[in-house]
Amino acid sequence: MIEAAPILAIIIPLMGSFLTPLISILTKRYKKERIRDLFVVAIVIVTLLLVLHMLPTVWSGNIIVYRLGNWTPPWGICLAIDGLNILVALIVSGIAALVSIYSLMYMKNDTGLEKYYTLLLLLLASMMGVTLTGDFFNLFVFFEIMSVSAYALVAFRRNWDSIEASIKYMVIGSLGASLVLLGISFTYSLVGSLNIADIAQKISIIGTNPLPPVLILILALLMTGFCIKIAMVPFHAWMPDAYQAAPSAVAALFAAGTTTVGVYVMLRIIYILFGVAALGVMLIVLGSVTMVVGALMALVQRDLKRLLAYSGISQVGYILLGVGFGTALGIEGGLFHLLNNAIYKALLFMCAGAIFYRVGTCNLDELGGLSKNMPITAGLFTIGALAISGVPPFNGFASKWTIYIAGIQAGKAFFTLLAIIVSVLTLAYLLKAINAIFLGQRPKRFENVKEAPMTMIFPMMFLAVLCIVLGVLPSLGIDIVSPAYNALTNQHGYIRAVLGGI
Amino acid sequence: MAGMTLIVKTASRLLSPFVLLFGIYIVLHGHLTPGGGFPGGVIIVAAIVMLLLGYGAEAAKAKFSPLQASVSENIGSLILVATGLLGLFLGFNFMKNAIPLGTTGNLYSAGIIIPLNIGVGIKVAAGLAVILYAMLTAFEEEEK
Amino acid sequence: MNVDYIVAMLMISFGLYCLLIKRNLIKMVIGLEILTFGIHLFLISMGYREGGIAPIVTSTNPASVVATMGVDPLPQALVLTSIVIDVCVTAMLLSLAIYAYKHYKTLDTSELRRLKG
Numbered sequence: 001m002i003e004a005a006p007i008l009a010i011i012i013p014l015m016g017s018f019l020t021p022l023i024s025i026l027t028k029r030y031k032k033e034r035i036r037d038l039f040v041v042a043i044v045i046v047t048l049l050l051v052l053h054m055l056p057t058v059w060s061g062n063i064i065v066y067r068l069g070n071w072t073p074p075w076g077i078c079l080a081i082d083g084l085n086i087l088v089a090l091i092v093s094g095i096a097a098l099v100s101i102y103s104l105m106y107m108k109n110d111t112g113l114e115k116y117y118t119l120l121l122l123l124l125a126s127m128m129g130v131t132l133t134g135d136f137f138n139l140f141v142f143f144e145i146m147s148v149s150a151y152a153l154v155a156f157r158r159n160w161d162s163i164e165a166s167i168k169y170m171v172i173g174s175l176g177a178s179l180v181l182l183g184i185s186f187t188y189s190l191v192g193s194l195n196i197a198d199i200a201q202k203i204s205i206i207g208t209n210p211l212p213p214v215l216i217l218i219l220a221l222l223m224t225g226f227c228i229k230i231a232m233v234p235f236h237a238w239m240p241d242a243y244q245a246a247p248s249a250v251a252a253l254f255a256a257g258t259t260t261v262g263v264y265v266m267l268r269i270i271y272i273l274f275g276v277a278a279l280g281v282m283l284i285v286l287g288s289v290t291m292v293v294g295a296l297m298a299l300v301q302r303d304l305k306r307l308l309a310y311s312g313i314s315q316v317g318y319i320l321l322g323v324g325f326g327t328a329l330g331i332e333g334g335l336f337h338l339l340n341n342a343i344y345k346a347l348l349f350m351c352a353g354a355i356f357y358r359v360g361t362c363n364l365d366e367l368g369g370l371s372k373n374m375p376i377t378a379g380l381f382t383i384g385a386l387a388i389s390g391v392p393p394f395n396g397f398a399s400k401w402t403i404y405i406a407g408i409q410a411g412k413a414f415f416t417l418l419a420i421i422v423s424v425l426t427l428a429y430l431l432k433a434i435n436a437i438f439l440g441q442r443p444k445r446f447e448n449v450k451e452a453p454m455t456m457i458f459p460m461m462f463l464a465v466l467c468i469v470l471g472v473l474p475s476l477g478i479d480i481v482s483p484a485y486n487a488l489t490n491q492h493g494y495i496r497a498v499l500g501g502i
Numbered sequence: 503m504a505g506m507t508l509i510v511k512t513a514s515r516l517l518s519p520f521v522l523l524f525g526i527y528i529v530l531h532g533h534l535t536p537g538g539g540f541p542g543g544v545i546i547v548a549a550i551v552m553l554l555l556g557y558g559a560e561a562a563k564a565k566f567s568p569l570q571a572s573v574s575e576n577i578g579s580l581i582l583v584a585t586g587l588l589g590l591f592l593g594f595n596f597m598k599n600a601i602p603l604g605t606t607g608n609l610y611s612a613g614i615i616i617p618l619n620i621g622v623g624i625k626v627a628a629g630l631a632v633i634l635y636a637m638l639t640a641f642e643e644e645e646k
Numbered sequence: 647m648n649v650d651y652i653v654a655m656l657m658i659s660f661g662l663y664c665l666l667i668k669r670n671l672i673k674m675v676i677g678l679e680i681l682t683f684g685i686h687l688f689l690i691s692m693g694y695r696e697g698g699i700a701p702i703v704t705s706t707n708p709a710s711v712v713a714t715m716g717v718d719p720l721p722q723a724l725v726l727t728s729i730v731i732d733v734c735v736t737a738m739l740l741s742l743a744i745y746a747y748k749h750y751k752t753l754d755t756s757e758l759r760r761l762k763g
Contacts, residue, residue, distance in 0.1 A: 007596045011583060018579040021572060069589070069597045137724055144731045151738060163745050164757075170742070171674065174735055175665070178681055181728060182658075185689040188721065536702070540730055606703065626730075633737050640744050 001057055002050075006066040006079045009050045009089070010128045016043035017121035024114035033113070037104055040117045044100045044124060048093040051086070058086045059483050063497035065134070073134070073498055074195040080134030080498050082490075083483030087335070088264045089131045091342045095256040096124045098346065098459035103249040105455045106353055110247070116156060123149040123253065130261050134498060136194045139265065140177075140184055147173050147229070150258060154246045165241035172238045176228030183221035190214060197498035200273050200491060215274065222269055230262035232320075233290040236313050243309035248353025251305065255312050255349055256342035263319055263338060271488050283324030288418050290317030295425040299432075304352050304362040307433060308345070311388065314422060315341045321419060322403040325410045331488065333402030335481045340387070340395045340470065347384040347463040351377055354452035354460070355437065364433065369442025373449040378438045380460045385434055387467045389427035395467050398474035506556055514556035522549040529623035533612040539622025546627040551634060559639050571631040578625030585617045650691035657684030671743045671753045675736065682732050686725045693718030 002008070020036065027036050058064060064081040067073065081089075100120065107113060126149060129142030151173065155166035188194060191202040206212065211219075224235075231239040243251045270279055294314030301307040319341065322334025354377050355370070356362050371378040387394035390401075400423060407416035451457075470477045487494070528535075529542030554562040589598035597614070604611035657680055664677025694717055701716035703709050743753065750757055 004590055004596065007590075011587070011596070015580070015583050018576050018583070022576050025569075025573070067595055069599065070595050137727075141727060141731070144735075148731075148734055148738065151735075155742065158745070160749055163742055163749075167671075167739070167742050167746070170735070170739055171665070171678070174678055175681075178678075178685055181682075182685050182688070185685065185692060185721075185724075188689075188724075189692045194720075540726060607705075633741075637737075637741060637744065640741075640748070 002053060004066070005050050005054050006064060006081055006132055007068070009047055009054075009093075010125055010132060012050070013043060013047055013121045013125035013128065016040065017118050017125060020118045020121060021114055024117075036114065036117065040121060041097075041100050041104065043121065044093070044097045047124065047128065048097045051089045051093045054081065055086060055090070058083060061483075063487075063494065065498055072500070074193045074198040077133070077135045077138050078195065078498060079132050080197070080494070081132055082494060082497075083485075083487035084264065084267065085131055085487075087339070087481065087484045088260055089128060091260050091339060092127045092131060092257050093124070095342055095346050096120075096127075096253060098462065099249050099253045099350075102252075102350055102353070102456050102459045103247075105453045106249050106357055107247065110157070112156075116153075119149050119153050119156075120250075120253075123153065123257070127257050127261050131264065134196050136184055136187065136196055136199065139196075140180060143180070143229075143265070144177055146258060146261070147177060150242075150254065153250045154242045156247060156250070157245070161241075162245035165238075165245035169238040169242045172228060172235070176225045176235070178225075179221050179228075180225035183218050183225065186214070186218050186221070190218070195498070196268070196273060197495045200275065201495050201499070203273070204275055204491075219269075219274060219279075223266065226262055226266050226269075227286075230259050230266070230316055231313055232286055232316065233293050233313070236290075236293075239313060240306045240309040243312070244303060244305045248305070248349050248356060251309075252346040252349035252353070255308075255345040259312065259316060260338060260342055263316065267323065267488060272491050272494055275491050280324045280326040283320045284412065284415055287317045287320030287322075287324055288415050290314065291321065291422045292317075292418065295422045295429070298429045299425065301429075302364050304355070304364060304367075304433060304437070305349075307364075307429060308348050308352060311348075311426065311429070312341075312345055314426065315345070315388070317422075318400070318403065318419065321415060322399075322406065325403075325406045325412065327406055327410050328485065329402060330406035330410060332478060332481055332485050333399055333406050335484050335488075336402060336477050337399040339477065339481065340399050340467075343463055343466050343470070344384045344387045344396065347380065347460055347467070348388070350456070350460045350463070351381040351384060354456050357456070358449050358452060359446060364436040366443070367437045368440045368446075369438070370446065370449065371438040372442070373446065374438075374451050376457055377452055377460075378434075380457075380464050381438070382434060383464045383467055385427075385430035387471070389430060390423045391427070393468070393471045395470035395474075395477065398471055398477060402474075511556045514552040518549045518552045521552065522546060525549065525623075525627075529619050530616070531609070532619040533615045534607070534609070539619040540626055542619070543623040543626025544630065546623065547630040547634070550627075550631055554634065554638065559635070563635070566631065568632060568635050571628045571635070575625055575628035575632065578621050578623070578628060581621035582618060582625070585614050585621065588614070648691065648694075650687065650694070654684050654688035654691065657681070657687065660684075669755050671746060671755055672740075674755070675739050675743065678739075679732070679736060682728075686728060689721045689725050689728075693721040 020040065023039060024036050027033050054064065058081055066079040068077045068079070107116060110116070123146060126142045126145035130139055130146060133139050133142065151166055151170045154169055155162050187199060191199050193199060193202065203215070228235040243254065246254065291314050294310050294317060298307050298310035298314065301310060315337070319334050319337050322330050322337055352362060354374070355367070358374065359367065359370070361367065383394070387396040390396045400419070404416050404419060407413070407419065525542050525545035525548070528537040528545060529539060532538035532542070550562065550566055553565060586597040589600050590596050592600045594600055599613040601613045603613050661677050661681030661684055665674055665681060668674055668677060698717040699707065699712070699715050701712055701719040703712050747753055
């Protein structure tokens with residue numbers, strides 16, 4: 001195994017984003033702009049290969065610890081990779097590879113493309129940084145880089161809607177980041193260290209049962225800051241506008257990447273940093289409110305991308321509900337739903353992008369009858385819609401069924417019933433969308449709309465195949481997710497591996 | 503944007519080289535005195551901003567064009583990452599201080615901190631120059 | 647009761663008030679800045695030691711004196727990093743405010759309410 005694989009997975013996209021403007025100046029002089037696009041795709045695929053390279057070592061039970069500059073923790077920054085980290089890194093780099101292949105054709109009509117690719121690589125590097133690090137302030141710095149790249153990518157098209165959406169996202173997001181910084185400063189003044197394993201050890205000495213008021217304050221500040229990032233219900237105001245204004249490839253990366261990373265950070269803080277499993281009730285209540293509000297708001301939307309954004313909010317509620325149940329089956333169901341959410345959300349956003357690329361509008365009132373012109377896109381969108389509603393034999397059914405059984409076993413029948421009702425609502429609004437776009441009467445001006453190009457169809461087909469495979473073989477999904485579950489509940493193993501048996 | 507009165511022009515023309523020199527001093531002595539890469543870079547860009555405000559955008563662009571600023575920004579970041587990779591190539595972990603350390607208190611000491619400071623100083627100066635060029639010339643297309 | 651902590655909390659509350667209540671876009675940016683500066687002041691004053699000296703090793707203060715009597719230099723490094731991040735976010739917000747002014751000829755935030763639902 002390559003010794004330096006963890007740090008190279010962060011540094012290679014970072015160096016790529018610094019080299020892209022230089023390469024772009026050279027290629028613009030010789031008029032061969034495709035070289036720059038292929039360079040970006042090559043770097044993203046190299047990152048994915050590095051993550052796949054680290055998989056066998058981590059899945060056999062070891063925790064990879066990489067010390068930057070050979071300084072021993074807790075005086076130096078270290079990267080610590082256990083089962084939970086590697087699952088999120090796999091999701092992020094896989095979806096980023098598919099999005100970069102998709103945007104080879106999708107961004108053909110936009111100008112200023114070198115800035116787009118630079119920001120895309122910077123977004124990938126910062127997401128890998130948040131996932132793989134073992135130091136708290138390092139996590140905050142990479143989290144800020146990810147947020148700033150996201151603000152810039154939302155405002156990429158420079159029409160008025162995009163700029164307004166970006167201003168809204170930026171103000172709310174900066175407020176959240178300031179709250180996280182306040183939480184980190186309280187943590188530092190309490191324990192005097194910034195390494196995640198070291199903080200975990202010292203907090204377990206202070207004692208978490210009952211929770212002293214200082215720890216309640218720290219937990220409240222950190223959770224509020226990160227809940228703003230994943231758009232839970234009181235703080236979701238920025239999300240529909242931002243997802244509507246961003247280019248569809250970028251919206252797919254947000255829905256699958258930044259949301260997954262936000263949920264990962266919350267799980268890491270609650271389970272490993274604080275070792276508190278008594279937060280389950282809050283997660284269940286907030287999760288159910290998020291699910292219901294997301295589904296109800298999605299029923300009345302007239303624009304396809306806003307509808308998909310609200311449905312994304314609703315799925316995050318499912319993940320929190322599953323994790324909040326607290327039993328082994330519940331946490332595994334929640335993590336499996338995290339994996340599935342990334343897959344079918346990216347698929348749905350890519351289909352919406354294909355429609356926008358060929359037709360030019362995403363308004364449900366103006367579209368209609370496109371199934372004759374774009375049969376492959378219609379089929380893939382239907383697969384994604386059925387998967388997200390929890391219809392067998394797709395992967396959404398497998399993870400939702402796990403969450404339902406976990407809810408009944410934990411004795412919370414009311415929330416399980418709520419989850420089933422929201423699942424039916426999900427099917428309702430997605431069937432409405434399919435009916436409005438693909439079936440029905442076709443307006444005259446859409447006579448000559450062609451099918452989406454092959455470079456855009458290939459990532460969508462790959463994701464749809466993954467949907468079907470994980471649905472038919474759910475044990476494969478549970479095998480992928482169970483190292484993450486073992487890592488989440490193994491606080492002592494994490495501390496021992498990072499601090500070296502002190 | 504147009505320039506300013508004669509007093510401002512003369513003062514900015516006379517003071518700008520000294521401000522540049524002071525900024526370079528702060529960047530290079532980052533391991534001995536307070537300061538380092540980021541404050542030094544901001545002072546370096548202050549020298550360019552004095553010219554920009556005093557003489558107008560065209561004169562400043564003739565001295566330090568936006569294309570040069572954009573390229574230097576990327577070169578600064580590449581120096582930063584390459585210094586980290588140097589430790590990787592010499593067999594240790596990333597960003598290990600593998601260059602011989604001198605005696606404490608000399609200018610030539612403390613290993614890789616000097617190249618890191620230089621990389622950060624160049625990147626910050628060029629990055630802020632690009633931002634300021636973009637913001638100060640934003641209304642010019644309207645007036646034309 | 648340290649004076650630094652009281653001033654930092656006052657700055658955080660003023661910044662939050664300014665961010666939430668004011669209607670001009672530039673005043674919202676200033677409110678965000680004051681909020682962030684309050685948090686930085688809080689973080690630096692966390693590392694204070696009674697009767698401490700600056701953590702610089704000179705010929706009159708060798709390393710042992712600095713280790714026992716100096717203030718904590720780690721929060722200062724954290725605040726330096728955070729100031730750089732704050733500069734980037736402020737630059738982006740002000741650029742978008744320039745775009746907003748070019749489009750609408752006014753900076754009142756009641757135009758931002760147009761995106762509803």
